[in-house]
Amino acid sequence: MLSIKNLHASIDDKAILKGLNLEMKAGEVHAIMGPNGSGKSTLASVLAGKEDYEVTEGEVLYHGKDMLDMAPEERAGEGLFLAFQYPVEIPGVSMVNFMRASLNSIREYRKQEPLSAGQFLKLMREKKEIVNLDDKLLKRAVNEGFSGGEKKRNEIFQMAMLEPSLVLMDETDSGLDIDALRIVSDAVNQFRSKDNAFLVITHYQRLLEYIVPDFVHVLSEGKIVRSGGKELALELEEKGYDWLKEGVGA
């Protein structure tokens, strides 16, 4: 589904990703862990198409198509979804209008008819239940004045609405209370299927107890320095990252 080869990316001439390789197949969940500043969010942003980053080398194929050539909205149309680490507030754009614009744009990209107002509202009602999102939030402007946890749940609500095939979750667990963590994980697990894949960026092993990954990768200084099964997360929790750095040259 996703194939990243030798990806190099920089911002303002500062290299951040330095030769990253990753292969993901449909049905898989990959976790990415790594120290602060190692490039995890950068990877997510580059994949989503943020123009601030310059890709200097490498390729990214998504369903066999060159993804780096696509505009962010095209990537979304192709089925990519990024749950942001810091979702932005957009004053003046209501959640309803935002969601309708988003869903219908993606449908248009896929040459599907737009949803009628009735169908759309029904879908909103259905999906908001899944993440237990308060009605009042949906009446407000996008993320405006949402608490940290509400913003994260809103991201997962949007995922449920758009039904992407590749989901990048950038620290969706940070800022969630214990109940919300369970709700969000349940929503993800419910949505998981053999046709979609997840790339879960997290600092905490706890999330991975709920959303059990097939692979765990450690990103350090712009490269994946270690990959393993879900046990790797436990080992990291115990030992930290330093032992890996020492091991890089060995």
Add this chain to the structure above:
Amino acid sequence: MQSTKTKEFIQQFQPQTLPTSLPNEVRELAMSALNILELPTTKWEEWKYSNLRPILKHQFQPANHAEIDNLAAYLIPDFEANVLVFVNGVYSKSLSQIGELEDTVSVTLLSELEGETAAVFSDYYGKITSPEGQIFSALNTAYAAEGVFIHAKGVVERPIHLLHIQHATAAQSVQMRNLFLVEKHAKVKVLESFHSSNDTPSFRNAVTEIFVKENAGLEYVKLQEEGEAGMMVDQTEISQASDSRVKTYTLSMGGNWIRNNLHFHLKGPNTESVLNGLYMLKDNQHVDNHSLVHHFAPNSYSNELYKGILGGKSTAAFRGKIHVHQPAQKTNAYQSNRNILLTDTASVNTKPQLEIYADDVKCSHGATTGRIEEEALFYLRARGVPMEEAQQLLIHAFGAETLDGITMDAVVGYIDQLITARFAGITD
């Protein structure tokens, strides 16, 4: 000695006939002022950003009566209002749509003032003077031939729409004059919209004087939607008595060159004033908004929010001054001007100002000029919304805030669409 340039400028506006219904002394004063006043230049502080060159390069003829046959193009869908239509500054009885005029209001053309109404009118006409923009208001007072006297005596339910169309075949000028008198406890809503049927150069010099009495309310929306060669100087003077509420909305969505002077005179205590403005400019458009709020009495509230979105090589200026006089204790006065530049070639010059002579007040002012929020744009695009639509959503979100408080829903709906459509086709 008045310069020849100014003399010639004034001369072109001299009409053939003047209505006998307007008070003569006021006109004569204005005419003698016209013998000495000078045209402002950009060396004058107040006119630094309103270069008159685009106006001076034309020779305008006073406009003549004309008819148009596509009024629907200018009407606001589903807006239930009494509509007075003026084509080239001349009232069109056949186009106007005056259904049921409530007995709480009288609406009289200046050319038809007589009897009791004329007497009330003269008590107020020309009574608010303001040094700024003198030559244009003097010109208007001297030569204006038509306009509307709205006299609200109670609560007026049905809004009044003054609809102006420039329908020119050669460069023409229109001078119009309004007077709104809102009596104690009365309430009225007015939309005044300005359009052109084509891109022939036109110049409009408008003056509106407004008196809002004790505990009365006015909602006044000015929608400037003239064509690519529409030039306009607007002077609006508002006097508020105690406990009155006034909301003005100055929305510049078209036109080539606009100078708006908006002055509030808050004479009684406990007044509320909202001054909102929006300008969405393209190509070589220029809009200069000057506002001045005089707080003369205690316990009053004024809130000013002007927003601009500028594309192309457009230019805008904002000069807002809040003047809190010594007796105006417990004044709450806020002022903000925010701008988004869509191109490197657009520019805005903004200067909010406070002048405070009372010690117990809450005042703030601020100005910002920036770009479309990149983070918000990316968020929308990452959710599949194409670039252009995402920009439109953000532009709308930014601009529509200035419509807050307009209670004429159909008008809000119409302007909402104008805001969204204004920059359709931009992709930076």
